[in-house]
Amino acid sequence: MNHKKKQIIEAAQSLFIKKGFTSTSIQDILDVASISKGTFYNHFTSKNECLIELLQLIREEIVYERKLLATSKEASDKTVFIKQIAVRFHIDKKHNLLALFSSLPTPSTEDDELHIYINTQYLQEIVWIADRLTSIYGEFMKKHAFDYAVSFLGNLHFTSKVMYDVKPRALNVETIINFSISQLDKIIHTHSDDKPILFQTEYFHPYLEKPECSLKEFKLEMKQILKSLEQQIDHTNEPKTKHFIDFLYEELETEESRMFLLESVIQSLIHAVEGTDNERNARHLLTLLSYMEMEKQT
Structure with a gap:
């Protein structure tokens, strides 16, 4: 990434958190980044595209950190998975994404580019979790992997919210992830092939991340x-x-x-x-x- 583009993204990120995405104008970004309008449009077609680029950079940071944790470790190592999940919490906090997301407007249309991107990232996270759970627990539960991934993620998010509401100072990400995994263990240990499947694998095919390249x-x-x-x-x-x-x-x-x-x-x-x-x-x-x-x- 060239220096100017990085400068624009950093200025935009600080403004999105401080003023909110909707309240930040392109002119605000130009002023903070000390660039001309032409320079901005050389790199981005819109404010939405600038935010998407920022989110993509953060996502790549998460992917990198998770891969680093898995280096030379067994795919079935549950402690690695716990740390990999914690990476998203820590990086989200580092970039203050909760404040940023809370300032986003509701989608204006079904094909709103920004919200499609955010939703795709979320569904790709479920795909990644389903794959990791299969690595941890074994191929026997593969056809149920997306049901388990959704259950785990739902438990994790709701438990985090309740803990934050009742005792915010006691909030420890790794402890809550461990708790959610232990809850999932109980479900998987009663696994049987005749369990109904809600989230079919093919539902998530559009969100598999591998590009069609040789x-x-x-x-x-x-x-x-x-x-x-x-x-x-x-x-x-x-x-x-x-x-x-x-x-x-x-x-x-x-x-x-x-x-x-x-x-x-x-x-x-x-x-x-x-x-x-x-x-x-x-x-x-x-x-x-x-x-x-x-x-x-x-």
Whole structure:
């Protein structure tokens, strides 16, 4: 992400939280970011699009942190799942998303772009939870996975709200997640195949995140990002980054790229450019790698 775009998003985020989304005008964003109207419209077509870009950045931060927690851990490790769920709470709090969302207007039409995006993110979270629950409890409950995911999420949200209402200082995210998981355990331990299914798997097919691309296309996009990073990074200050980029490029050139090595080096690259304008591109490499892994499994 270039400097100007980052500047606009940061200005918009501070205003959306301070004044509310509806009360913030594009002119307000221009004033705080110290940019012209033309510069804003070079990057965004509307205030809605600016917020969507901000939410996408936050989502990628969540995906990255969750993947980091799972590194070298068993997919069935319940403690990892608890920490991964907690990531969303902590990052939402960090970016003050509750205040931001509370200021959003109700959808004006059914095809309201902003609300479609937010709703899609929410449903994609259910897809992710269903997949993780299957990894934890086993394939035997896969056809019921979405029922369990919805039950878990509903229990988690309602328990959090009630605890906040009755004793806010006692609110501990990990404790509440653990409680919700223990409630789910009781349901799953009485699992039987003749249980009725409410949320059919096919209902969520539109919210599966894997794009329709081939391994070759994923590799090409990753190499384009690496080329861009190569041009933008000052390797004098960060000498290791050139080594990371060269290794990744060479590994992507091979017919059977070693996924575990790609993941390890990409995470090293992300760490090296953390806090810079190149961080988002580096993190996107990890997202593309996840898609490559999904494609190889199909």
